[in-house]
Amino acid sequence: MTRKLKEKIIKNIFFLLSLVSIFVLGLIVVFLFKEGFPIFKVVSVREFIFGLEWYPTYDSPSFGIWSLIIGSLVVTFFASLIAVPLGVLSAIYVAEIAPSLVKEIFKPVIELLAGLPSVVLGFFGMAVLAPWLQNTFGLPTGLNILNASIMLSIMAVPTISSISEDAIYSVPQEFKEASYALGATKFETIARVVVPAALSGISTAVILGMARAIGETMVVLMVAGGAAAIPESIFDSVRPMPASIAAEMGEAPFRSDHYYALFATGIVLFFMTLFFNLIADYISNKFKEVGSATL
């Protein structure tokens, strides 16, 4: 075998193996549809998504996941309200004004926070936060939207903070110097120059953080309370999509309508997060900073 041929073969093998991520992504779609699609012989897509009643185990079951979708969106929204300011502001602190010692400590702390197993956060919400909320606000249960949002925000903060920080770091030094030269204070430079220049990266961070929150399972399974109804206040229980899948899959008879419906819920969840990820990817590519010549 000539050397050239060998090189070519190796390159092609590597190319094929590098397609594995796309291949797996394709397999995920195929198997979600394979196991989830039969539910649409029982209910229409419209009834399934917008149906208000989720009674999968009744004698005449109804499979409407609208309240589950709303549950997911509500906890993600409130988690973002906490996680976005915390994540972005801490990123600005670390990237712009923290002394180098604090920087060296804070970055690993964020990484450790990202590494905390979600079941541990779920447990904490259940065993510590829930009783406290229940007593403080005089509620029938502490397992509700507020609790789930707080615990989810802890999961989203590391994503938002570390990606925002990278974006802020990559703002060219010349931009800041130009701003200082015009007599701007450090705050004015951050608010008017650094943050706008890093905005695409920060938006990517926020979207990826939200995607993380919407797909997170164990926390919402353990602390959201599990009521499949449209909530009226932040002290109501909800049943976000991942919680419903994780809680019911063990009991749903194999290839029953219930089983199909849970896979179909997985399809909805998958495309929701895929959508978030594609937007993040689009933003980070479209506004990619190429040297200091951009803007």
Added chain:
Amino acid sequence: MKWRYFKQNVFFVTIRFSAFIIALSIGAFLVYIFMNGIGAIGWDFLTLPPRDSMTKGGIMPAILGTFYLTAGAIIIALPLGVVSAIYLSEYAKQGPVIRLIRIGVNCLAGVPSVVFGLFGLGLFVVFLQFGSCILSGALTLGFLILPTIIGASEEALKGVPQTFREASLGLGVSKWQTILRIVLPNALPGILTGSILGIGRAAGETAPIMFTAAAFFTAKLPTSIFDEVMALPYHVYVLATAGTHIEETRPIQYGTILVLVALVLGIDLIAIIMRSYIRKKKRW
């Protein structure tokens, strides 16, 4: 003039405070877990199986199960991830195909863990008829951590200076030999660091193994890769939510959590320390 500096000070206090809240919450969290869990930890707790319908005894089968699942996941993900990263950083030229692969990797990284669980159930457990077992769980976790490994490996490969490659190619060494003998050895510490972070992620995940590998309770230890296993994260979930002894078994729950957190964060900490050591020792 004063007003401008006042605004600045308010802003600085706010951002310091938000960083402080994050650091404080993880600190309080770890202290709380440690204080509550340390009482349950002992030699028996770590080496004995549970007994009396999991209200007493230890968690050894769960520790062992998590070890098997994590080891399996890394055996699957590491070669695939490193090869993907080598192609992306050494061979690929900018173009639509590369763009597509990158989007694929990013989207795979964003797939919710419970969807990975459904995928593992549909493909490995049902379609390939492996059943709920170590193999199914390890494959599911392996694909879950693949993007982490690819990302870390790519970064490590990019960190090897271009001049190293040029020197090797200039001596007439082929591209493949250059990658194997020059690029990979220099990138290895970085690749290992990334893999360790992947191991930490795999060890702590619950949702992907719920339908693919984890058992509520197994009387005997697994003897093949087609056996169901107990796993630490799932054990925590089971003890905290199922059964009639939730309050009674709190000490065991905290003990299990302490073991899980110590394991996962210990793994992460090794990776973080290794990385900062490599950065300091770097010769270029």
